[in-house]
Amino acid sequence: MVSYTLGSFFTVNHSGIYLHKVSIAYDRQLVIDDLSGAFEFGTMTAITGPNGAGKSTLIKTIMGELLPDSGKIDLGGISNSTLGYLPQSLTIDRSFPISVIDTVILGTWPRIGPFSGVTSEMEYEATDALSAVGLSGFGRRSICTLSAGQFQRVLFARLLLQDPKIILLDEPFNLIDNRTTQDLLSIIVRWHDEKRTIIIILHDFEQIRAHFPNTLLLARKSIAWGPTENTLSSANLLSAQSIADGWSKEPKLYSKLLEI
Numbered sequence: 001m002v003s004y005t006l007g008s009f010f011t012v013n014h015s016g017i018y019l020h021k022v023s024i025a026y027d028r029q030l031v032i033d034d035l036s037g038a039f040e041f042g043t044m045t046a047i048t049g050p051n052g053a054g055k056s057t058l059i060k061t062i063m064g065e066l067l068p069d070s071g072k073i074d075l076g077g078i079s080n081s082t083l084g085y086l087p088q089s090l091t092i093d094r095s096f097p098i099s100v101i102d103t104v105i106l107g108t109w110p111r112i113g114p115f116s117g118v119t120s121e122m123e124y125e126a127t128d129a130l131s132a133v134g135l136s137g138f139g140r141r142s143i144c145t146l147s148a149g150q151f152q153r154v155l156f157a158r159l160l161l162q163d164p165k166i167i168l169l170d171e172p173f174n175l176i177d178n179r180t181t182q183d184l185l186s187i188i189v190r191w192h193d194e195k196r197t198i199i200i201i202l203h204d205f206e207q208i209r210a211h212f213p214n215t216l217l218l219a220r221k222s223i224a225w226g227p228t229e230n231t232l233s234s235a236n237l238l239s240a241q242s243i244a245d246g247w248s249k250e251p252k253l254y255s256k257l258l259e260i
């Protein structure tokens with residue numbers, strides 16, 4: 001449980017990832033505007049919104065890859081080096097000549113460091129993880145020979161070895177078939193049952209309604225953040241879309257940066 005002081009007036013206790021008035025800009029263009037809210041530990045939250053809404057930017061900022069231009073992100077006492085993160089598959093370079101099993105074993109680095117050497121126990125764990133994601137027998141294959149869905153299964157196996165308490169997934173079902181999606185969804189649901197915190201970017205409202213109790217609807221600012229049924233109301237979705245229709249015409253500049 002973390003205590004957090006808002007201004008000089010009061011202190012709130014929370015156990016989760018806490019965002020307080022977070023704004024993020026690229027080249028003076030605001031892509032997240034004054035976002036406040038919490039991802040409570042143990043909850044499962046979908047982040048959705050139109051293309052360009054700032055969803056990946058938000059996740060990268062929680063990961064510490066980007067810094068907010070103003071506001072604060074508090075990880076509730078957890079170091080961002082221990083977060084489990086799956087970026088969008090299109091951003092991952094698969095040309096590096098590495099085997100499936102070694103890719104999965106890389107998941108142990110955040111737990112035991114990169115210099116410990118590969119033990120037979122790690123190989124057993126990685127083999128088990130590959131079997132859990134339906135890839136028994138794939139260990140010696142090179143990752144560049146895998147299909148998109150098989151590679152995504154490998155990345156889930158790597159997360160199984162990493163064993164993180166907080167898992168951030170950026171469109172994990174992009175470009176993969178329904179069967180793989182269902183298999184990976186059942187792993188995510190199991191992680192939730194194990195009280196891990198899941199934050200997942202998704203575009204499919206049916207999938208979100210079926211599996212994710214909480215949703216943040218983003219359109220460069222929070223349109224709604226709370227129980228999924230309330231967040232994904234027609235009025236909120238319309239509002240997000242109309243904001244998206246407008247932002248390409250009128251880029252909003254970040255006023256604090258303009259003062260420089």
Ligand SMILES: Nc1ncnc2c1ncn2[C@@H]1O[C@H](COP(=O)(O)OP(=O)(O)OP(=O)(O)O)[C@@H](O)[C@H]1O
Nearest residue numbers: 026027031049050051052053054055056057058201
């Ligand atoms: N490195 C960058 N430099 C400049 N602008 C960027 C950068 N990364 C993202 N942007 C811009 O910031 C805005 C938000 O991008 P982001 O990728 O966070 O959106 P998103 O909601 O994840 O979109 P999508 O659903 O298309 O993946 C977009 O207009 C994008 O072009």
